[in-house]
Amino acid sequence: MAHVDGTHPVEENHGSLKSYTIGYLFSIVLTIIPIAIILGGWLHGTAKAVVLMLLGVLQFIVQLFFFMHLREEKKPRYNLISLILGLVILVVIVAGSMWIMLYNMVET
Amino acid sequence: MFDQIKEFASGFFVTGDPLIYGADVSILLVTAAIIFTLTYFKKWRWLWREWLTSVDHKKIGIMYILAAFLMMFRGGVDALLMRAQLAIPGADFLQPDHYNEVFTTHGVIMILFMAMPFMFGLFNIIVPLQIGARDVAYPILNSLSFWLFFAGAMLFNLSFVIGGSPDAGWLAYPPYSELMYNPGVGQDFYIWGIQISGIGSLMTGINFLVTILKMRAPGMKLMKMPLFPWSVLSSCIAIIFSFPILTATLALLFLDRYAGAHFFTLDGGGNPMMYINLIWMWGHPEVYIIVLPAFGIFSEIVSTFSRKKLFGYQSMVYAMIIISVLSFLVWAHHFFTMGSGAGVNTFFALSTMLIAIPTGVKVFNWLFTMFRGRITVKTPMLWTIGFIPCFIVGGLTGVLLSVAPADFQFHNSYFLIAHFHQVIIGGVIFGYFAGLYYWWPKMFGFTLNEHIGKWAFWFWNIGFYACFMPQYVLGLMGMTRRVVSYGWDKGWWPLNFVSTIGAALMGIAFVLQVWQIIHGVKHYRKNLDTTGDPWDGRTLEWSIPSPAPHYNFAVLPQVEELDDWWEKKQRGVHKQLNNIAEEKLEPIHMPKNSGMPIIMAGCWFLAGFGFVFHWLWLTIPGLAGVAICMLAHSFNYDTDYYIPVKEIKETEAALRKVTIS
Ligand code: HEM
Ligand SMILES: [Cu+2]
Numbered sequence: 156m157a158h159v160d161g162t163h164p165v166e167e168n169h170g171s172l173k174s175y176t177i178g179y180l181f182s183i184v185l186t187i188i189p190i191a192i193i194l195g196g197w198l199h200g201t202a203k204a205v206v207l208m209l210l211g212v213l214q215f216i217v218q219l220f221f222f223m224h225l226r227e228e229k230k231p232r233y234n235l236i237s238l239i240l241g242l243v244i245l246v247v248i249v250a251g252s253m254w255i256m257l258y259n260m261v262e263t
Numbered sequence: 264m265f266d267q268i269k270e271f272a273s274g275f276f277v278t279g280d281p282l283i284y285g286a287d288v289s290i291l292l293v294t295a296a297i298i299f300t301l302t303y304f305k306k307w308r309w310l311w312r313e314w315l316t317s318v319d320h321k322k323i324g325i326m327y328i329l330a331a332f333l334m335m336f337r338g339g340v341d342a343l344l345m346r347a348q349l350a351i352p353g354a355d356f357l358q359p360d361h362y363n364e365v366f367t368t369h370g371v372i373m374i375l376f377m378a379m380p381f382m383f384g385l386f387n388i389i390v391p392l393q394i395g396a397r398d399v400a401y402p403i404l405n406s407l408s409f410w411l412f413f414a415g416a417m418l419f420n421l422s423f424v425i426g427g428s429p430d431a432g433w434l435a436y437p438p439y440s441e442l443m444y445n446p447g448v449g450q451d452f453y454i455w456g457i458q459i460s461g462i463g464s465l466m467t468g469i470n471f472l473v474t475i476l477k478m479r480a481p482g483m484k485l486m487k488m489p490l491f492p493w494s495v496l497s498s499c500i501a502i503i504f505s506f507p508i509l510t511a512t513l514a515l516l517f518l519d520r521y522a523g524a525h526f527f528t529l530d531g532g533g534n535p536m537m538y539i540n541l542i543w544m545w546g547h548p549e550v551y552i553i554v555l556p557a558f559g560i561f562s563e564i565v566s567t568f569s570r571k572k573l574f575g576y577q578s579m580v581y582a583m584i585i586i587s588v589l590s591f592l593v594w595a596h597h598f599f600t601m602g603s604g605a606g607v608n609t610f611f612a613l614s615t616m617l618i619a620i621p622t623g624v625k626v627f628n629w630l631f632t633m634f635r636g637r638i639t640v641k642t643p644m645l646w647t648i649g650f651i652p653c654f655i656v657g658g659l660t661g662v663l664l665s666v667a668p669a670d671f672q673f674h675n676s677y678f679l680i681a682h683f684h685q686v687i688i689g690g691v692i693f694g695y696f697a698g699l700y701y702w703w704p705k706m707f708g709f710t711l712n713e714h715i716g717k718w719a720f721w722f723w724n725i726g727f728y729a730c731f732m733p734q735y736v737l738g739l740m741g742m743t744r745r746v747v748s749y750g751w752d753k754g755w756w757p758l759n760f761v762s763t764i765g766a767a768l769m770g771i772a773f774v775l776q777v778w779q780i781i782h783g784v785k786h787y788r789k790n791l792d793t794t795g796d797p798w799d800g801r802t803l804e805w806s807i808p809s810p811a812p813h814y815n816f817a818v819l820p821q822v823e824e825l826d827d828w829w830e831k832k833q834r835g836v837h838k839q840l841n842n843i844a845e846e847k848l849e850p851i852h853m854p855k856n857s858g859m860p861i862i863m864a865g866c867w868f869l870a871g872f873g874f875v876f877h878w879l880w881l882t883i884p885g886l887a888g889v890a891i892c893m894l895a896h897s898f899n900y901d902t903d904y905y906i907p908v909k910e911i912k913e914t915e916a917a918l919r920k921v922t923i924s
Contacts, residue, residue, distance in 0.1 A: 240500070241504065244591055247592060248544055251544075252540050252544075255540055255603055256536065256540065258603050258604035258606065
């Protein structure tokens with residue numbers, strides 16, 4: 156019922172034309188670069204993997220700030236807190252699995 | 264033609280076992296009886312309008328608990344079958360294959376289709392009332408969650424008579440759950456039953472998180488919120504982060520089985536250990552998901568029945584949040600023996616032991632709350648007192664298991680079985696029972712017979728210790744879990760025999776509880792709860808009549824402190840029941856009923872059934888139905904209405920048995 160009730164806070168600020176345009180340009184650039192890397196065969200091996208992953212992370216950050224309005228959230232910062240918790244658990248899952256599974260390869 | 268049908272039927276229906284024929288007959292009889300009764304008393308419309316399409320959180324909660332009781336019966340029968348088989352060495356009451364199916368379905372049903380819905384039922388009924396809200400944040404989603412759970416549970420249960428039950432254990436470890444070793448449909452029933460109900464669980468987690476964060480009554484700061492909603496909040500956090508892991512893991516297993524992928528097979532680059540790793544990332548938080556709300560319930564009950572403020576409220580809150588986050592850091596203790604290096608084992612042993620600290624804090628807080636309190640021992644309190652020693656022993660044996668080198672001895676033995684039943688039954692189930700007895704009058708408007716309730720309590724407890732204490736010893740003597748039979752020469756039979764008697768006592772206890780409920784319904788007039796506050800409670804749900812009107816609060820309460828209702832009663836400023844007229848009543852905005860959730864869950868059921876049997880002609884229309892439901896719902900703008908003041912006055916007057924001008 157929250158969505159229809161008067162208890163719902165007044166419409167939050169959803170960004171300006173300027174911030175949307177900047178975000179859009181950023182994300183286009185961050186999409187073109189990896190495509191170019193792959194199609195043009197610019198980088199190889201570890202360098203390629205690292206650069207692609209970095210670009211992915213940057214893309215994620217741009218989305219959060221320009222389209223998900225992470226900065227504009229009001230006081231109880233539930234979105235930010237849950238995002239951080241989500242990231243922590245994600246890192247635990249991925250890094251933890253790699254750790255456990257790789258250690259399993261060790262002869263016993 | 265006839266031969267074709269016969270051939271199909273012989274593979275489709277499970278045959279050849281008297282237990283199965285019995286189940287066939289009883290399913291048919293019960294279905295026929297239900298259809299007949301509903302038609303004879305012309306109740307179809309009533310059922311549809313008042314229950315099946317209801318978005319009232321209290322009714323959804325009642326349906327959850329009803330379903331949980333049904334599943335407790337099914338899972339309990341499985342348990343008794345297993346114990347009957349194990350009572351005497353060399354018994355051939357259950358064949359090995361059948362035994363595998365029974366322990367698999369028992370585990371799945373008890374955790375996913377009994378404990379989870381029981382918990383969701385209590386969430387639904389009590390959380391909005393305790394935080395002073397009129398409904399949950401997303402009422403239609405809430406109903407959808409229930410129906411998805413129900414569809415998943417029914418799909419899973421169907422495997423018993425159609426196609427065959429899964430038999431790879433409640434977590435379906437590969438390689439045994441892979442197609443190569445398990446070509447039947449049982450594992451597919453497992454996957455889809457859990458997937459469908461899992462979507463519902465995830466949505467419930469989100470729904471209650473938002474409800475608690477956004478819909479508290481004016482003035483109820485987070486630190487003035489009762490402990491039960493806090494426990495629900497921490498449980499929901501764990502649900503939101505762990506259920507997606509389960510969904511992904513089972514989806515990968517499904518791809519292995521359905522599409523020939525090799526995520527967890529032994530060939531093609533797959534690794535079954537990755538499955539075990541992933542499933543416990545969900546599995547460990549899951550046990551805390553179900554136990555945290557029980558902690559919340561005990562906290563409410565201890566303070567109400569000791570007539571004292573809960574000792575260390577803030578430390579309780581922090582303890583719960585810490586437990587819910589820490590529970591994501593310990594999963595590898597479930598496979599200490601899998602061959603991980605010493606570094607891995609040490610890390611997970613220590614992180615596991617860490618959880619014992621906040622848990623210990625909670626136990627001491629409950630004890631200090633009781634200390635010097637004016638304790639009354641009604642059934643809810645009785646369950647709480649019964650829980651404490653049980654949980655202490657279960658927790659301590661958990662710490663023993665967390666010692667990695669010792670776990671090489673305990674692993675997969677009956678010691679482990681005794682440990683987790685002790686925490687799950689003694690912690691989780693006792694907790695939910697306590698909650699059910701505590702809030703029963705709020706749900707139905709009458710109290711249950713204390714006398715029968717106490718008998719049930721004692722049967723449960725004595726049966727419990729008789730059943731599980733011998734199992735610790737059996738485990739140390741070397742009896743592994745999932746054995747179908749053992750010889751006389753082992754010397755295990757006296758303890759096993761005692762254990763089976765204990766299980767039977769718990770079976771009797773369950774029957775007593777059902778009788779208690781039937782008795783209560785029969786004599787409800789004698790036990791009406793006219794005050795709305797039968798236990799002299801402390802929190803907001805006791806400030807409204809029992810059963811709660813469908814809009815919960817005629818006027819939203821203004822909260823000033825923790826245990827607001829109790830404090831107001833102490834100062835004599837609480838609204839007398841018949842004082843309601845002085846309040847300015849306003850029309851109340853409520854959500855309308857919706858048939859979409861049950862139809863959509865039905866479509867999921869068909870799609871799931873199609874997936875299980877590889878019937879695309881059924882899967883595709885099923886999924887299309889799901890899509891159509893979503894589309895139709897998103898164009899439906901007629902979702903809410905206002906209850907006029909006149910109707911509120913009439914309802915209040917009728918419920919409070921006073922006249923309101
Ligand atoms: C609080 C409620 C708890 C519940 C509901 C619970 C439930 C369970 C379940 C279902 C298993 C079965 C694993 C299997 O099927 O293989 C298990 C195993 C285990 N539990 Fe718990 N548990 C709880 C508390 C604890 C605590 C407090 C500890 C330690 C401090 C603990 C330590 C362990 C360990 C180490 C295992 C793995 C043992 C093995 O595989 O040998 N548990 N638990
Ligand atoms: Cu665990």
